[in-house]
Amino acid sequence: MYTYEEIREALMEVPKPCAYLHMESLEKNIETILELSGNKNIRIASKSIRSVNVMKMIMNYSDRFQGIMCFTADEAIYLYEQGFDDLFIAYPTWDETPLRNVLRLVKEGATITVTIDSVMHIERLEEIAKAENGVFLAAIDIDLSSQFPGLHFGVYRSPIRTVEDFTQVLERVIESPYIQLDGLIGYEAQIAGVVDNDPGQRLRNQIVRFLKRRSLKEIKEKRSEIMKALQKYGVSVRFMNGGGTGSMVTTREEGSVTELTVGSGFFNSHLFDKYNDFQLYPAVGFAIEITRIPEKHVFTCLGGGYVASGASGKDKLPEIHLPKGAKLTKNEGAGEVQTPVVYKGPIPLNIGDPIILRHSKAGELCERFRFIHIIQNGRVVDKFTTYRGDGKCFL
Ligand SMILES: Cc1ncc(COP(=O)(O)O)c(C=O)c1O
Numbered sequence: 001m002y003t004y005e006e007i008r009e010a011l012m013e014v015p016k017p018c019a020y021l022h023m024e025s026l027e028k029n030i031e032t033i034l035e036l037s038g039n040k041n042i043r044i045a046s047k048s049i050r051s052v053n054v055m056k057m058i059m060n061y062s063d064r065f066q067g068i069m070c071f072t073a074d075e076a077i078y079l080y081e082q083g084f085d086d087l088f089i090a091y092p093t094w095d096e097t098p099l100r101n102v103l104r105l106v107k108e109g110a111t112i113t114v115t116i117d118s119v120m121h122i123e124r125l126e127e128i129a130k131a132e133n134g135v136f137l138a139a140i141d142i143d144l145s146s147q148f149p150g151l152h153f154g155v156y157r158s159p160i161r162t163v164e165d166f167t168q169v170l171e172r173v174i175e176s177p178y179i180q181l182d183g184l185i186g187y188e189a190q191i192a193g194v195v196d197n198d199p200g201q202r203l204r205n206q207i208v209r210f211l212k213r214r215s216l217k218e219i220k221e222k223r224s225e226i227m228k229a230l231q232k233y234g235v236s237v238r239f240m241n242g243g244g245t246g247s248m249v250t251t252r253e254e255g256s257v258t259e260l261t262v263g264s265g266f267f268n269s270h271l272f273d274k275y276n277d278f279q280l281y282p283a284v285g286f287a288i289e290i291t292r293i294p295e296k297h298v299f300t301c302l303g304g305g306y307v308a309s310g311a312s313g314k315d316k317l318p319e320i321h322l323p324k325g326a327k328l329t330k331n332e333g334a335g336e337v338q339t340p341v342v343y344k345g346p347i348p349l350n351i352g353d354p355i356i357l358r359h360s361k362a363g364e365l366c367e368r369f370r371f372i373h374i375i376q377n378g379r380v381v382d383k384f385t386t387y388r389g390d391g392k393c394f395l
Contacts, residue, residue, distance in 0.1 A: 021374050037064075068088070073114070087110075100128055114139070118159060122176060141187075182238050192243055196275060197275055243260040263362060286357055
């Protein structure tokens with residue numbers, strides 16, 4: 001959607017390193033996400049954005065964007081203060097103070113939902129709710145991983161693997177005067193978060209797609225059994241959350257799911273280029289500046305070592321986006337202070353020119369920058385703060 005020269009020109013006056021958001025690409029991604037998610041509501045995964053203004057912008061784009069999936073209780077509280085509501089903290093919280101603070105806001109009318117997956121979580125919430133004389137809104141997290149011979153295909157999160165596990169927790173929630181069941185979540189990480197169209201990995205892609213097809217059948221069955229169990233107990237929930245950017249096309253087909261979560265697809269960090277089902281634009285990137293030229297075709301820049309979390313591997317390094325053909329070196333990769341870049345292409349590069357990269361994951365980039373510079377019609381028109389720029393560091 002944009003060339004090296006256009007981005008270089010747009011960021012000319014911005015001190016480097018800097019992060020940018022290309023508005024036209026973000027708008028295209030938003031349209032694609034609305035289309036790919038069928039008619040489901042979309043909950044925005046804040047961890048993959050980490051900028052209040054960007055989330056507000058997306059939220060205002062369509063009324064199908066409903067609520068935020070938060071990653072910590074303190075973050076949910078912060079977002080509530082910023083004017084958001086319907087905040088679902090999708091990972092369990094144990095720490096007492098933030099739970100207490102969440103409950104106080106719920107008592108005042110906020111919709112902030114916490115996640116539970118065990119009797120221990122329930123007892124923890126009960127202790128706090130008793131002391132505060134309140135009732136928590138909670139969602140039960142159901143494990144949707146698949147077991148194949150010698151392979152756990154999925155993530156290790158909730159211990160609720162079967163309908164029996166679920167009903168045990170459900171019964172305990174129903175009898176608790178301190179917890180109101182607000183929703184359910186089942187995140188099919190092995191579909192949403194595992195790439196299946198990695199260039200140069202044909203065999204792996206085929207195996208992953210095969211495993212995904214098998215796993216999808218199980219997921220569908222499990223979700224509908226869970227819904228039946230709920231009905232049997234005469235319980236209804238406000239939401240059944242599922243999916244992520246990588247599974248929009250399959251999760252939208254499930255009748256029992258009321259809302260999809262999407263985060264990474266808005267910025268489209270480079271991991272999300274490698275999926276078979278969709279194509280999004282690189283909306284967010286960062287620029288580092290060439291500060292020395294140690295030899296012909298080698299351009300060493302200041303900064304750049306913004307490596308993503310997760311199982312370490314080459315895919316967690318930032319990727320050079322522009323100029324096309326520029327590469328990181330094997331020995332140094334993206335460096336703590338300096339990053340050498342090899343480029344033999346036609347664009348003459350000089351000290352002071354930028355190299356444009358993309359992070360592997362979407363939101364983590366915002367932990368490195370205080371601002372995201374908004375590029376529209378080829379020039380910087382605004383700058384939005386990130387959580388870091390707001391002085392916030394939630395995880
Ligand atoms: C619970 C949950 N839902 C959804 C997602 C998907 O988020 P994204 O769209 O950023 O991949 C994640 C990502 O890890 C997650 O943990």
